[in-house]
Amino acid sequence: MATQQSRLAARLMVAPSVILLFIWMIVPLVATVWFSFRNYNLLNPNLTGWAGFNNYYYFLTDPNFLTAIWHTLAVVVGVLIVTVVGGILLALMLDRPMWGQGIVRIMVIAPFFVMPTVSGLIWKNLLMNPVNGMFAHMAKGLGLQPYDFLNQAPLTSIIVIVAWAWLPFSTLIFLTSLQSLDGEQQEAAEMDGAGSLSRFIHLTIPHLTRAITVVILIQTIFLLSVFAEIAVTTNGGPGTASTTLTYLVYVQALLNYDVGGGTAGGMVAVILANIVAFFVMRMIGKNLDA
Amino acid sequence: MGKIVLKNVSKSFIAATIIPNIDLTIEDGEFVVFVGPSGCGKSTLLRLIAGLEDTSGGTINIDGRDVTGEAPAKRRLAMVFQSYALYPHMTVAQNIAFPLKMAGESKDVIDRKVKAAAATLNLANYLERRPGQLSGGQRQRVAIGRAIVRQPSAFLFDEPLSNLDAALRGTMRLEICELHQQLKTTMIYVTHDQVEAMTMADKIVVLNAGNIEQVGSPMELYNKPRNLFVAAFIGSPKMNFIGGAAAAGYGAQTIGVRPEHLNISKTEGQWRATVGVAEHLGSDTFIHVQSDVGALTARADGEFDAQHGDTIYLTPERSKMHRFDANQGII
Amino acid sequence: MARQIKGSAKAGNTLIAWVIGFVIFFPILWTILMSFHGEGDAIKSPLPMLASPWTFDSYGEVQARSNYSLHFFNSVVISLGSTVLALIIAIPAAWAMAFVPGRRTKDLLMWMLSTKMMPAVGVLIPMYLGFKALGLLDTLTGLVMLMTLANLPLVVWMLYTYFKEIPGEILEACRMDGASLRSEITHILVPLAVPGIASTLLLNVILAWNEAFWTLQLTSSKAAPLTQFIASYSSPEGLFYAKLSAASTMAIAPILILGWFSQKQLVRGLTFGAVK
Numbered sequence: 026m027a028t029q030q031s032r033l034a035a036r037l038m039v040a041p042s043v044i045l046l047f048i049w050m051i052v053p054l055v056a057t058v059w060f061s062f063r064n065y066n067l068l069n070p071n072l073t074g075w076a077g078f079n080n081y082y083y084f085l086t087d088p089n090f091l092t093a094i095w096h097t098l099a100v101v102v103g104v105l106i107v108t109v110v111g112g113i114l115l116a117l118m119l120d121r122p123m124w125g126q127g128i129v130r131i132m133v134i135a136p137f138f139v140m141p142t143v144s145g146l147i148w149k150n151l152l153m154n155p156v157n158g159m160f161a162h163m164a165k166g167l168g169l170q171p172y173d174f175l176n177q178a179p180l181t182s183i184i185v186i187v188a189w190a191w192l193p194f195s196t197l198i199f200l201t202s203l204q205s206l207d208g209e210q211q212e213a214a215e216m217d218g219a220g221s222l223s224r225f226i227h228l229t230i231p232h233l234t235r236a237i238t239v240v241i242l243i244q245t246i247f248l249l250s251v252f253a254e255i256a257v258t259t260n261g262g263p264g265t266a267s268t269t270l271t272y273l274v275y276v277q278a279l280l281n282y283d284v285g286g287g288t289a290g291g292m293v294a295v296i297l298a299n300i301v302a303f304f305v306m307r308m309i310g311k312n313l314d315a
Numbered sequence: 316m317g318k319i320v321l322k323n324v325s326k327s328f329i330a331a332t333i334i335p336n337i338d339l340t341i342e343d344g345e346f347v348v349f350v351g352p353s354g355c356g357k358s359t360l361l362r363l364i365a366g367l368e369d370t371s372g373g374t375i376n377i378d379g380r381d382v383t384g385e386a387p388a389k390r391r392l393a394m395v396f397q398s399y400a401l402y403p404h405m406t407v408a409q410n411i412a413f414p415l416k417m418a419g420e421s422k423d424v425i426d427r428k429v430k431a432a433a434a435t436l437n438l439a440n441y442l443e444r445r446p447g448q449l450s451g452g453q454r455q456r457v458a459i460g461r462a463i464v465r466q467p468s469a470f471l472f473d474e475p476l477s478n479l480d481a482a483l484r485g486t487m488r489l490e491i492c493e494l495h496q497q498l499k500t501t502m503i504y505v506t507h508d509q510v511e512a513m514t515m516a517d518k519i520v521v522l523n524a525g526n527i528e529q530v531g532s533p534m535e536l537y538n539k540p541r542n543l544f545v546a547a548f549i550g551s552p553k554m555n556f557i558g559g560a561a562a563a564g565y566g567a568q569t570i571g572v573r574p575e576h577l578n579i580s581k582t583e584g585q586w587r588a589t590v591g592v593a594e595h596l597g598s599d600t601f602i603h604v605q606s607d608v609g610a611l612t613a614r615a616d617g618e619f620d621a622q623h624g625d626t627i628y629l630t631p632e633r634s635k636m637h638r639f640d641a642n643q644g645i646i
Numbered sequence: 647m648a649r650q651i652k653g654s655a656k657a658g659n660t661l662i663a664w665v666i667g668f669v670i671f672f673p674i675l676w677t678i679l680m681s682f683h684g685e686g687d688a689i690k691s692p693l694p695m696l697a698s699p700w701t702f703d704s705y706g707e708v709q710a711r712s713n714y715s716l717h718f719f720n721s722v723v724i725s726l727g728s729t730v731l732a733l734i735i736a737i738p739a740a741w742a743m744a745f746v747p748g749r750r751t752k753d754l755l756m757w758m759l760s761t762k763m764m765p766a767v768g769v770l771i772p773m774y775l776g777f778k779a780l781g782l783l784d785t786l787t788g789l790v791m792l793m794t795l796a797n798l799p800l801v802v803w804m805l806y807t808y809f810k811e812i813p814g815e816i817l818e819a820c821r822m823d824g825a826s827l828r829s830e831i832t833h834i835l836v837p838l839a840v841p842g843i844a845s846t847l848l849l850n851v852i853l854a855w856n857e858a859f860w861t862l863q864l865t866s867s868k869a870a871p872l873t874q875f876i877a878s879y880s881s882p883e884g885l886f887y888a889k890l891s892a893a894s895t896m897a898i899a900p901i902l903i904l905g906w907f908s909q910k911q912l913v914r915g916l917t918f919g920a921v922k
Contacts, residue, residue: 056772138905253858
């Protein structure tokens with residue numbers, strides 16, 4: 026139905042979405058850029074005017090910045106490793122015949138649907154708390170000293186919490202991918218004499234490569250902006266031991282009221298995210314053509 | 316009632332010209348088959364007639380009325396799609412009733428017509444089922460039922476049998492032919508299968524790269540192909556083509572001989588050949604040989620005994636030989 | 647591959663699967679169990695806790711002390727409201743892109759998706775200041791508007807993929823059958839699209855319910871949905887595990903149930919079609 030009339034109708038129907046998203050994207054972003062070049066501190070209203078690249082300079086040379094980048098990287102890589110490896114293993118497990126598969130699936134999928142603040146508090150209080158938490162009780166039962174997870178290994182604890190929440194996502198994706206494995210191809214390989222391990226390495230893993238790429242790219246986008254779990258458990262601490270880039274910007278902006286510095290930091294985050302997004306968009310684009 | 320005339324019809328997309336220029340007349344009540352290899356434009360031509368695509372040039376007349384640019388609904392045609400395109404969320408009865416509903420017919424009339432169509436097509440027991448619960452052949456009948464009930468000027472079929480298995484295809488071919496004899500409505504049928512074309516058509520239109528190669532009855536095309544393309548396309552197994560010195564001997568660039576027009580002898584003949592593979596069909600035997608003039612296929616009686624490696628002699632029937640010039644046209 | 651699976655192999659798989667599933671589910675399970683106990687019992691070590699009396703008291707206390715229903719209501723309004731609004735804007739757009747694609751359609755779709763990848767923190771300050779200036783801080787209106795925009799790309803994307811699955815030939819057939827554009831939409835398109843629209847609604851309600859960045863930054867009390875409410879949950883008297891468990895269980899229960907039904911949509915929506 027590609028007539029002149031329908032083309033006009035189509036443009037009108039798409040227009041609201043485009044206009045709204047454009048405003049949503051551009052206006053705040055322009056404001057961010059603007060603020061990042063100005064002196065603007067809510068605690069110090071006398072400080073105004075053009076700041077040039079000062080905000081960026083101070084933000085990037087702040088020792089906390091590099092630490093935050095490092096922490097962000099640790100969180101992303103840590104969670105990715107756990108979710109990719111764990112996800113593949115879980116998917117393989119779920120792909121086998123068993124009794125009560127439906128219930129196992131519910132149990133494995135559930136963590137993704139728990140809101141981040143709840144999961145943060147559950148882990149902090151009910152599990153990791155060195156006095157009343159489950160792990161503490163278990164340790165005491167074994168005659169060991171309870172370990173103060175969130176104070177002694179804050180970043181690792183965050184990684185555990187976030188990985189727990191995202192494991193279902195990767196598992197579901199790998200499971201979907203596994204279920205599209207070509208059964209005939211497997212049978213052909215078996216007739217050719219390939220054993221289970223051989224088939225796994227030469228057929229299954231290459232097939233999963235695509236799903237692995239998807240998981241890594243999409244999760245990275247979301248993991249870069251992890252916030253609630255940190256806010257609710259460690260508040261970035263002790264000190265800045267579990268401060269990521271996102272949290273650092275938040276601290277600068279809303280806790281230190283440093284609008285100039287906070288927006289500069291925000292721009293850095295945007296640039297980083299854009300780099301990852303570039304690769305994600307390439308992957309999606311290839312898929313849209315397919 | 317169903318006379319369709321195409322004048323100077325052309326169709327181009329941004330990337331390519333699919334149909335450069337076509338003139339074609341389809342008489343009322345004819346069963347016309349558009350046949351040709353993949354990409355020859357036969358489906359495009361059908362869709363142009365249906366109104367699902369706009370022409371880039373030329374006019375289309377139905378019963379003397381110029382319908383170029385008119386919406387499909389106004390052309391009073393009915394189409395059976397390759398994938399049947401049934402409405403999955405409606406029952407068989409609702410599917411067949413849909414065009415009548417769109418035309419605003421009363422409930423009684425709709426009921427009556429639906430029942431009549433269902434009876435014609437043996438669908439009376441399936442009226443309350445959904446397409447998802449039907450077999451391929453049943454779905455196709457529903458698609459045909461939906462088309463019949465509109466009492467169109469012409470039926471358009473877009474490769475309707477491609478999705479069926481071989482046995483079912485044979486049965487449905489007969490049913491469609493019987494339907495044509497019963498309704499006497501114009502039918503335009505698109506297929507890439509030349510067997511369907513030969514067995515069903517009153518008139519065949521052979522298309523190649525958007526151009527009409529030849530129009531004629533099945534036997535006309537079989538016995539009097541106008542060029543090499545038609546000669547090669549029609550007939551199974553394919554006509555034998557011989558070039559070079561042997562063809563020059565007959566005053567042509569290429570000569571063509573059908574397998575059944577090669578006389579086979581075990582003792583003497585024009586061309587000597589060694590048997591490669593012999594296909595025994597029971598009623599016939601097709602012998603594929605390597606001869607003095609190249610690879611050939613000959614048809615023998617079902618009882619004919621030929622083994623791999625045997626020597627046989629082939630003589631073409633001069634009166635049934637086709638000669639082609641350097642432009643691949645018939646001499 | 648329909649070969650006989652050994653009973654012992656199946657039993658082995660089942661055992662391993664249940665153990666692993668249990669371990670993963672444990673935090674949630676424990677929370678639910680803890681919520682049915684009193685505060686003093688909740689902090690005991692596992693076995694004594696389970697042995698102590700079960701009660702609904704903690705649930706009652708949560709509501710009594712903190713107007714839980716208000717925050718639940720806020721979550722419902724924000725997630726449902728923003729998704730419905732997004733659907734209203736997105737359905738025409740997805741329809742146009744799926745059925746009357748232009749040369750730029752694919753680029754447009756990709757651009758829309760890319761807006762979802764912008765880190766929220768990058769625009770945190772302007773949004774906060776803007777909301778403050780407009781008086782939208784801690785209001786349901788402000789948050790619904792923002793969540794509508796945040797979810798719009800995903801809603802358009804998902805609807806687009808569902809609409810594309812409707813075979814074009816069915817629409818052509820109904821045109822041949824004499825249907826006007828209006829009939830085409832009401833009799834054929836909408837019935838076939840309803841499952842897709844429902845799936846999109848489901849997934850996006852879930853994502854909006856769990857959204858924990860903007861809801862934490864831009865609300866404090868009046869418009870605070872459950873995410874914010876739970877984040878600030880602690881009892882003035884100190885002991886609060888059982889109440890926290892009760893509040894958490896109530897907060898996550900609806901989504902756990904809905905989430906179970908939305909697995910396929912999750913894969914389709916959040917992988918942007920890259921995995922089938």
